[in-house]
Structure formats: structure tokens, C-alpha cells
Amino acid sequence: MSLLAKRTQQIDSSGIRRVFELARTMKDPINLSIGQPDFDVPNAVKSAAIGAIENGNNSYTPTNGIVPLREQLIADEKAFTGRDYSLEQMLVTSGVSGGLFLSLLALVDEGDEVIIPDPYFVMYKHLVNLNGGTPVYLDTYEDGFSINADKLAALITPKTKILLLNSPGNPTGRIFSTTELQAIANVCDKHGVLIITDEIYREFAYAPMQSIAQFTDNCLLLGGYSKSFGMTGWRLGYAAGPKEIIEAMAMLQQYSFVCAPSVAQYAALACPQTDMSLQLSDYAIKRDVMFDALSSHFEVGAADGAFYLFAKVPEGHTGSSFTELAIKNNVLIIPGNVFSERDTHFRVCYTVPNEKLLAGAKILCSLTG
Secondary structure (H helix, E strand, O other): OOOOOHHHHHOOOOHHHHHHHHHHHOOOOEEOOOOOOOOOOOHHHHHHHHHHHHOOOOOOOOOOOOHHHHHHHHHHHHHHHOOOOOHHHEEEEOHHHHHHHHHHHHHOOOOOEEEEEEOOOOHHHHHHHHOOOEEEEEEOHHHOOOOOHHHHHHHOOOOEEEEEEEOOOOOOOOOOOHHHHHHHHHHHHHHOOEEEEEOOOOOOEOOOOOOHHHOOOOEEEEEOOOOOOOOHHHOOEEEEOOHHHHHHHHHHHHOOOOOOOHHHHHHHOOHHHOOOHHHHHHHHHHHHHHHHHHHOOOOEOOOOEOOEEEEEOOOOOOHHHHHHHHHHOOEEOEEHHHOOOOOOEEEEEOOOOHHHHHHHHHHHHHOOO
16 A cells, blocks of 8 residues: 555656756756746845844744735735735745745635646646646637636536636736727626636746736736745745635635745835835846747747746647757757647747757757758
8 A cells, every 4th residue: 555645646756956956967958948037036036034033023824924015015015006904915935936826725625626627837736736627728829818707617516616817927928908908807707607716927928917816806816026036946826815714715725734934924015115116127128038039930929927938839749749858958948748648849938048948949950951
């Protein structure tokens, strides 16, 4: 008899992690696989973290997070979405991944259906499976990675509980328009389906960006500073939404994560006073550089936001086989089947210096013929 719980068989090792491990064995690869910014945490935020340590803010915090940070996040959301969240509706989490884990743990019972637009962030389907839910995939390939409201409605059954939304999206870079968001909200409101919206890439928006929280109360919003301030390793995110859900997530956090890292919470108080416009505008340039370099040889999806391009592989290849070919030529990319039920695309992350981007794009384009 195996000592491992059956739930461990519901998930497998992330394909992204496998590429990361491979990267360590290669000599100076052109690494277009790592989904994190290449800029460092700004000095003001570092100083705030050091000050927090030196001032003794190293203990557990309240499970929901320190009040000044929750108040700051409430102000952020008021400015962006217009929503007036209360302190009881705001929870500081150990990254957006922690927020996803807690929300699905709090909401999903055995057999509940969770609609996941495909392509999707790698964690979504595995966390649904881990919690006993049933992933239901909404194919968006034929709609330019947008969500067709009629197709969404057709997937809803009496077992449907949640729609997982990600805008700007990983891996596609897609931002949903106001019209799309309103249509999605109308469908979910009509059928009583909760929307969990993952907006960690909100600041990396090269097209108009709105939150679906602006159009419905039936929404749990997940966000954070980790991408826009280069703080990915600090594990800090937040969840905002209906009080009943936030209270349940806080209870579960008390018996799992306990609280988000204390030093990161205090350091994040310096984020609103720190100007990141230069770094963020630089990523818009990187997006243009890579899109222009690849689009002559590949069919590249929408690049509205985040820092990813999702490109269709050339004829005769799967996403996996083309990725293997790219790796043999010293370019690290991620096969599309890591993010999808299809294996027809690959993901490029443009968080490296421009000269590396162009060198990588040149090699990838040379592999199409």
C-alpha cells in the first residue's frame, strides 16, 4: 500500500519547473521561460523590509493581515474598481497562489464544477482537482483567446460553482474588454456562478484594463504587488470579496499558512510611494520588440498585457516537439500543453534584456523552415 494520499495523483510536477531545472544544466541558455520580472525590488521597498526587521516586526501578524496594509489595499481597490471593501472583506495571503488555494479549499466540494478558460494558468486545473472539483474547460482558441458569453453559458450546469478568470492572462497576455467583462458578469449573475478573478498582472497593461469586479458583486478578486514590484519571492498577495468567503478563507489560513510573511507585509506599505512607471513602460517596449520579431514567422496571440506571448507552432510540430527543438538550440520556452488541453502553441516570456530577446527570436524563427 502506498503511503501517499490519492490526492497526490491528481496533479503532476509543473512543466515550467521541469524547464527551470533543465536551465540549470545548460551553459548560458537564452531563457524565455521564467515568468517573473527581471528588475529588482526597488530600494525604498527593500529599506522598508530592512526597517521592519530592525524594528522587530518579525512575529506572526493577524491572520487577515496587518490593518495598515489592508487599509492600503482597500484604497487601491477603491481607486481602480470603485468598490468600497471593508476590512472584513480584505485578506492578505501568501501570494496569489495562496489566495487561489484558500479560495478553492473554501468553496469547492467533491463534484463541483469549475469553468476554466483554456489556455489557463498552470495551477488552476491542478488546484481544482486537488480539492475534489471537476475542471470544465472553455476553449477560447477559436475566439482569439476571448470568452464567448454564449459558449460560457452553454457549459453551465447545476453543478457549476465557479468561473476562474485571469486578465491580463498567463500564458496568452489577453486583456478582456469592457464589453466582454459585462457579458461574462451577466451570464454568471444569471446562473449564480461565482467569479474568481486573478489580476496579479494588472499593472502590466498595454491596452485598457478593467476588473470584472466593477460589473458584479458576485466576485472574489485576487491581486498583489509581487509582479509589479519584483517581489515574487516575498509571497504576498490579497483577496477581496464577499465577507462570508473572506472569513472562511481566513479561518483556513489560520490552520495552514497562519499569516502572510510579516516582513513582506510591512515592506509593502512603501509600494504606493514607489514609482515603477519606468520599469512597466520598459515592458511595453519589450512586448513590441518580441511581437514584431516573432509575428513574421508565427501566429502570435493577443499581447495586451502581462509579459507573455503565446505563439502557434509551425506545421508538423506539436508544442512539445517544437519546445524540444528550441531547447536543443539553446532557447528555453514552455510548451503550450502546460497551460492547455491542446498542444499546439508555446509560451515566450519577454523578461530578459532586449538583445537576448532578439537573439532568441532569431533562433526560434530559424526553426520554422
